[in-house]
Amino acid sequence: MADYWKSNERKFCDFCKCWIADNKPSIQFHENGRRHKANVEKRISEISKKAAKDEKSRKKMDIELKKMEEAAMAAYAQDISRNGDMTSQNINRTLMESGVHPESISSAGASTSRAEDVPAMRQKPVDPLLPPMDPQELAFIQAQRAAALLKDPDAIEPKDPTLWCEAKSPDGHTYYWNVKTNETVWEAPKEGFVTLDEYYKINEAAVQQQEQAAAKEIQFHRDNADEIVAKNRRERLKQRRVQPEEESISAKWAKKDEYQAVDTFVSPTAGPYGKWETVTEKEEKYMDLQLPKVSYTPAYVPPVVEHPPPEPVRNFKEKVTKLDDATASSIPGFFKKRKFQLTGRNARQRLDDD
Structure with a gap:
């Protein structure tokens, strides 16, 4: 494994934007310095100013949203009073059927106009040991009790009525059916039953009760429009506040327990392929x-x-060049011996002519 150079661990100061040695004496000396303390105070003042500015802009946004919601509710109330759309027509029709005139409704005396001339149904205390009742069965029993109270307000609250009702088939035959299980029998049940006239009265009382509940709900929404709008506005503002608040300085310092070691050596002539790194060979996993x-x-x-x-096999042949006809006829063929002239002083000459 090749050796490589590693620098000393360093730490970056976020307030002073500088690097210091990552050891306790150097950090303590830097934090006790006048420049570092001034930078910390400057950062704290910037954070407080930013928080105040954000709070001011948030309050301004709340005021604008409140104005918009109030204008929208006022325009909606005018549309309802003019019977402009299907929703306002249905609301006014429901109020007229329940005996309340739409023009007589005002936000000032809203709390006093909620009481209606309907006999309140005396509710029996609920036994926590009993199992919960079916909603259909509970609605049927409450309708029976309301019909009895409408018929005779001074009467004593009846006992739990039966779930069997009298009915007639298209042929005119009388049968009995259970409002909970939808079971039908031809013989009268032993636990008793509700006659057909009483069943019609119970249905009318249930319809009146539903209309009164719808009118109360509409009146409640009209009277508490400001509170509902404010609640919706608060929920929307909570969703808009996506940016978390800036952390405190102590929390930032608590998160900086683990310091990051960095390499401060920068080569003046860096290569185009980067710095040297140790190569580690990875074994390929065997795949079955x-x-x-x-x-x-x-x-x-x-x-x-x-x-x-x-x-x-290479065969060597002599190359023979022939003269053209004009040269061969005019000049006879002869060979001339070359004469060597010995001009060099150090060359040895022959002693005899042989």
Whole structure:
């Protein structure tokens, strides 16, 4: 494994924007300095100013949203009073059927106009040990009690009535059916039943009760429009506040227990391929392909012997150049001996002429 150079650990000061040695004496000396303390006070003042500015803009947004909601509610109230759309027509029709005139409704005396001349149904205390009742069964029993109270307000509250009702088939035959299980029988049940006239009265009382509940709900929304709008505005503002508040300085310092070691050495002539790094060879993981294993005996195959090709035979011939006809006819052929002139002083000369 090759050796590599590693620098000393350093720490970055977020307030002073500088690097210091990552050891306790150097950090303490830097934090006790006048420049660092001034930068910390400056950062604290910037954070407080930013928080005040954000709070001011948030209050301004709340005021604008409140104005918009109030204008929208006022326009909506005018549309309802004019019977402009289907919703306002249905609301006014429901109020007229319940005996309340739409124009007589005002936000000032809203709390005093909620009481209606309907006998309040005396509710029996609920036993926590009893199992919960079916909503359909509970509505049927409450409708029976309301019908009895409308008929005779001074009467004593009846006992729990039966769930069997009298009915007639298209042929005119009388049968009995259970409002909870939808079971039908031809014979009268032993636990008793509700006659057909009483069943019609109970249905009328239930319809009146539903209309009164709808009118109360509409009146409640009109009277508490400001509170509902404010609640919706608060929920929307909570969703808009996506940016978390800036952390305190102590929390920031608590998060900086683990310091990051950085390399401060910068080569003046950096190479185009970066700095040197230690190469670690990674072993490739073996992948089992779960292939079928076949047992077989390999056949003998004689080795292939390759013979080198024979070298080509080279034949050398003398090159003969013929003179053209004009030169050959005019000049006879002869050979001239070359004469060597010995001009060098150190050359040895022959002693005899042989």
